[in-house]
Structure formats: structure tokens, C-alpha cells
Amino acid sequence: MPRDSVPIILHYKDSAFTVYSLEEYSQLPDSLKGSVEQQYYVDSVYNVLQYINTPAAVKEDDGSQDSGFSIVMIVVFGIIAFNIYRLIRQLIKEQNNPADAATFETDEGNEPEPAVRYLIYKGDELKFSDDEVHTVCKKYNPYYQKLNADKQPVFVERVQEFIRSKDFYICSPKGYKEMPILISASAVQITFGLKDFLLPHFSNIIIHPEEYFAYDPFRILVGNVQGHSISLSWKHFLQDYQNPTDGKNVGLHEMAHALQVQYLFRNPKRSNTFKEDYEHYDRIDDDVLNAEKTSGKRLFDENALRNKNEFWATSVELFFEKPIELKTQYPDLYESLRIVLNQDTAAM
Numbered sequence: 001m002p003r004d005s006v007p008i009i010l011h012y013k014d015s016a017f018t019v020y021s022l023e024e025y026s027q028l029p030d031s032l033k034g035s036v037e038q039q040y041y042v043d044s045v046y047n048v049l050q051y052i053n054t055p056a057a058v059k060e061d062d063g064s065q066d067s068g069f070s071i072v073m074i075v076v077f078g079i080i081a082f083n084i085y086r087l088i089r090q091l092i093k094e095q096n097n098p099a100d101a102a103t104f105e106t107d108e109g110n111e112p113e114p115a116v117r118y119l120i121y122k123g124d125e126l127k128f129s130d131d132e133v134h135t136v137c138k139k140y141n142p143y144y145q146k147l148n149a150d151k152q153p154v155f156v157e158r159v160q161e162f163i164r165s166k167d168f169y170i171c172s173p174k175g176y177k178e179m180p181i182l183i184s185a186s187a188v189q190i191t192f193g194l195k196d197f198l199l200p201h202f203s204n205i206i207i208h209p210e211e212y213f214a215y216d217p218f219r220i221l222v223g224n225v226q227g228h229s230i231s232l233s234w235k236h237f238l239q240d241y242q243n244p245t246d247g248k249n250v251g252l253h254e255m256a257h258a259l260q261v262q263y264l265f266r267n268p269k270r271s272n273t274f275k276e277d278y279e280h281y282d283r284i285d286d287d288v289l290n291a292e293k294t295s296g297k298r299l300f301d302e303n304a305l306r307n308k309n310e311f312w313a314t315s316v317e318l319f320f321e322k323p324i325e326l327k328t329q330y331p332d333l334y335e336s337l338r339i340v341l342n343q344d345t346a347a348m
């Protein structure tokens with residue numbers, strides 16, 4: 001079924017303008033369009049939304065009703081993004097610099113204006129060799145570095161399968177092969193002890209170069225899970241993997257939310273081992289949550305104590321990044337996570 005194009009409402013002082021295409025946008029006065037950099041941003045977000053909203057990009061659904069809703073939410077995010085962008089931009093001092101990763105297309109050099117403002121890769125068309133996946137994981141993923149040599153090929157094969165099952169949307173003119181490989185590797189990492197690891201509910205991986213905006217409530221995000229999409233800020237994703245023992249990892253955090261959605265919320269009536277084990281974890285987390293609220297020596301941050309879903313996602317981060325501390329301070333919680341995820345990170 002054809003859909004209408006995606007409207008973008010631009011707010012300027014007391015007025016609001018609605019545009020329905022990039023052509024209309026390009027005809028606006030420069031004072032409304034903002035700087036060249038801001039225009040790239042609008043182009044990128046608009047094009048990705050437009051692509052997601054076309055029938056060809058609508059995936060075979062498993063009966064859920066939330067994909068339309070998620071598109072609306074993403075559109076709303078797009079609408080507010082431009083309005084807030086120039087304000088926020090001043091606050092973001094660090095320029096995005098995705099390490100020394102290699103590009104998909106090696107178009108380095110003096111490029112005054114990139115022709116492409118966003119990139120879309122179908123996972124099953126990205127044909128990385130096992131060697132490439134191994135090399136990237138070996139370089140950037142500390143979990144993979146610690147895996148026994150006989151487990152590494154299994155990990156690589158799972159990453160390959162995960163990549164093949166997703167579409168990757170990069171909201172930037174530059175893509176890096178490390179993006180699909182490492183983001184898939186973070187999903188494979190937390191599900192490595194589980195039989196089902198593909199998180200089939202999530203068909204889209206959306207990669208932003210840095211912080212991005214979301215609405216309802218309005219917030220700046222470095223990662224989130226919504227509808228059929230897992231979104232991440234590449235800058236934060238990489239930074240977190242470069243600090244593997246500080247207990248913070250946005251990739252693992254979002255994959256933990258995705259795992260909850262996949263196993264607990266998608267087919268809530270169908271029982272599965274994960275769900276049964278999770279219920280055991282769920283009986284323990286309240287005690288730890290209360291202990292943390294009154295503890296002088298906190299392991300969990302404020303965000304984790306906000307609600308049980310955040311507590312779960314942060315528990316998973318700690319399970320991988322501070323397993324010994326977690327096991328020492330909260331042995332029952334550690335043990336329940338070890339059972340839910342079917343792996344023992346403290347013994348690695």
C-alpha cells in the first residue's frame with residue numbers, strides 16, 4: 001500500500017512550516033534551512049525516514065501493530081530534530097571521529113560536499129569474509145578477545161547470520177564496515193549462551209554518528225529500542241567498547257532491552273526457558289535495587305534505579321564489564337544473570 005510522503009515541520013521563531021519533500025525544503029529561505037551542516041542532517045534523517053516508510057522497506061510483520069506507531073514516533077523525532085539541532089550543536093563540542101575504522105567506500109580525500117547523505121545496507125548483501133569479521137572483532141571487542149579459540153569461529157558465524165538478518169540504516173554519508181560487524185557482535189555477545197540469538201523482532205539497525213533526538217518525552221539519546229528498530233550512536237558505541245571495565249556499554253544496554261522485548265513481550269503467553277529464568281532473576285532484582293538505593297557504595301547508576309527495565313539493562317552491562325564486582329557484591333543477582341544468559345563472565 002503506497003504511503004504519503006513524510007512531512008517535516010520546521011519551527012522558526014513563532015512560525016511553523018511543513019514541508020513534504022526535500023525539494024520543498026530546498027526552496028525555503030536560507031535563514032530557515034540553517035547551515036550546510038544542519039541541512040545535511042535534515043537530508044539524512046528525511047531520507048532514512050522516507051526509505052523506511054516506503055512499502056518496499058516494510059518487512060514481513062509477525063503480527064505486531066507497532067511498526068506504524070514507531071514510524072510516527074520516528075517522524076516526530078525528525079520534526080523536532082531540526083528545530084532543536086542548532087541549539088544542541090553548540091553543546092556538542094566533540095566532533096564525531098569514528099576511530100581509525102576503514103570505510104565501506106574508500107572515498108577519503110578533499111570532498112567539499114558528499115553526494116550521499118545517508119546509507120542503507122541490506123545485511124544479506126553485505127558479504128564480509130569470516131576473516132574480516134574475525135579481524136574487526138579481535139581488534140575492537142574485548143569479549144571476543146577473551147573467547148577460547150574454538151569458540152571464536154562460532155561467534156563469527158553468529159555475527160554473519162545476525163548481519164544477514166538485518167537492514168542497516170546509517171544517518172551519515174560515511175559508513176564503516178565496523179558498524180554492522182561490531183553492533184551485530186554486541187548482540188551475539190549477550191546471546192552467546194542462548195540457542196535463539198537473531199532477535200527477529202528487530203529488522204532495522206539505525207546508526208547515528210553521534211547523539212540524536214527523540215520525542216515523547218523529548219530527549220537526547222545515545223541508544224534506544226523502538227518498534228522494529230535498534231538505534232545507536234556510533235561515537236558512544238565505540239567509546240564504550242574502548243573502556244571495557246567501567247560498567248557502561250550502550251551497545252550491550254540496548255541489546256539487553258531488545259532481548260527483553262524479544263523474549264518477554266513479543267509472545268508473552270508462550271513460555272520459554274529465557275522467560276522462566278528471567279522470572280527467577282526478577283525475584284532477586286528488587287532486593288538489590290533496594291540495597292542500592294540505600295548503599296553508600298553503589299554499583300548501579302541513577303538511571304538503573306529508575307525502573308526495572310533500566311535495572312535489567314544495567315545489570316547486563318555490569319555482568320559483562322564488572323563481573324567480579326557484581327558477583328562479589330550481589331552473588332544471587334550474578335547467579336541469576338548467569339542462568340538467564342547461560343554464560344559465566346566472571347570465569348572468562
Ligand SMILES: [Zn+2]
Pocket residue numbers: 253257309310313
Ligand atoms: Zn535503557
